[in-house]
Every structure is written in structure tokens, then in C-alpha cells.
Amino acid sequence: xxxxxxxxIAIASDHAGFEYKERIxxxxxxxxxxxxxxxxxxxxxxxxxxxxxxxAEAVARRECDRGIVLGGSGNGEAIxxxxxxxIRCALGWNLESAxxxxxxxxxxxxxxxxxxxxxxxxxxxxxVWLATGFDGGRHAVRVSQIE
Numbered sequence: 001x002x003x004x005x006x007x008x009i010a011i012a013s014d015h016a017g018f019e020y021k022e023r024i025x026x027x028x029x030x031x032x033x034x035x036x037x038x039x040x041x042x043x044x045x046x047x048x049x050x051x052x053x054x055x056a057e058a059v060a061r062r063e064c065d066r067g068i069v070l071g072g073s074g075n076g077e078a079i080x081x082x083x084x085x086x087i088r089c090a091l092g093w094n095l096e097s098a099x100x101x102x103x104x105x106x107x108x109x110x111x112x113x114x115x116x117x118x119x120x121x122x123x124x125x126x127x128v129w130l131a132t133g134f135d136g137g138r139h140a141v142r143v144s145q146i147e
Contacts, residue, residue: 006032006033006034007033007034007065007066007130008033008034008035008036008063008064008065009028009033009034009035009036009064009065009066009067009068009130010036010038010055010056010058010059010063010064010066010067010068010109011024011025011028011035011036011037011038011055011067011068011069011070012037012038012039012040012048012051012052012054012055012067012069012070012077013039013040013048013051013069013070013071013077013114014040014046014047014048014051014052014070014071014072014076014077015040015042015043015044015045015046015048016070016071016072016114016115017069017070017071017072017074017077017112017113017114018040018042018043018070019043019114020070020112020114020119020122021037021068021070023119023122023123024068024070024122024123024126025037027123027126027127028126033130036055036058036063036064038051038052038054038055038058039051039054048071048076048077048080049076049080052069052076052077052080052081053080053081053083053084055067055069055081055109056069056080056081056083056084056087056089056109057084059084059086059087059108059109060084060085060086060087065108066108066109066110066130067081067087067089067108067109067110068109068110068111068112068126069081069089069109069110069111069112070111070112070113070114071111071113071114072113072114072115072116073113073115073116074091074092074111074112074113074116075091075111075113077089077111078090078091078109078111081109081111086108086147087108087109088105088106088107088108088109088146089107089108089109089110089111090105090107090109090110090111091111091112091113092110092111092112092117092122092125092129093116093117094117094121094125095121095124095125095128097125098110098125098126098128098129098132099128099129099132101129102129102132102133102134103132103133103134106134107129110125110126110129112125112126
């Protein structure tokens with residue numbers, strides 16, 4: 001298990017992130033987290049905003065502790081999620097970006113691009129992101145300014 005604290009995780013993807021979504025769901029469930037899947041449910045082409053927005057709204061309402069969204073690049077998914085008040089969705093490129101998004105930005109959502117990040121790195125990014133806490137201090141002042 002990579003995170004000692006149980007979390008309820010919202011997850012959503014478009015068709016281009018569907019494969020990684022399914023693999024990440026397996027990882028989360030095997031680690032004892034509760035996963036709430038907002039879709040999509042196949043690799044068939046879809047318009048992703050409805051799935052991503054639903055996941056972000058669940059995090060914003062605190063029905064889920066954190067959220068993970070996936071697409072081809074992850075860019076559109078991060079943009080959609082960040083339109084929801086109270087969401088700080090970071091686009092992850094590597095382990096360091098995932099770690100810093102939590103330590104410095106208290107990111108409550110992570111966006112990953114299946115076409116840009118190898119699966120093994122994506123899975124490690126999820127582990128790091130979920131296990132990393134927020135540093136607070138000077139970063140808390142900045143996060144409050146975002147709100």
C-alpha cells in the first residue's frame with residue numbers, strides 16, 4: 001500500500017485516457033482506496049467535459065477526497081477541472097511535478113496524459129501524489145490567493 005490514509009478518489013477520462021484510467025482504478029482499489037468512476041466506460045470517442053466536470057464537482061463538494069482525470073495529453077481535462085470552484089488540478093508530467101503539485105499547491109486533482117506519459121511512470125505518479133502532503137507555510141498563503 002502506498003498511502004496510509006484511506007481516501008475516496010474520483011476518477012474520469014476521455015477515450016484517449018481510458019486504458020490508464022482502468023489501470024489506475026485497479027491500483028487504487030488494491031491499495032484500499034474507494035474509487036468512484038465517472039466514466040467514460042470504453043475507448044470509443046466521447047466529448048470529455050461531462051465526465052471530467054462530474055468528477056471535479058464531486059471533489060469540490062467533498063464527496064471525494066481527491067480526483068484523477070486522464071486524456072490523451074491531460075491538458076483539456078485539467079482545464080475543465082479547473083473551471084470548477086475549489087479545484088486545483090495539476091497536470092502531471094513526471095514524479096517531481098506530481099510531488100510538487102501536492103507540496104506547494106495542495107492540488108486536489110491530478111491530470112495525466114496517456115499519450116505522453118509511460119504507464120509505469122503514471123502509476124508511480126499517482127502513488128507519489130496520493131502519499132504527499134501539503135507543506136503549508138508560505139505555500140498556504142499562495143493557495144489562499146488562488147481561491
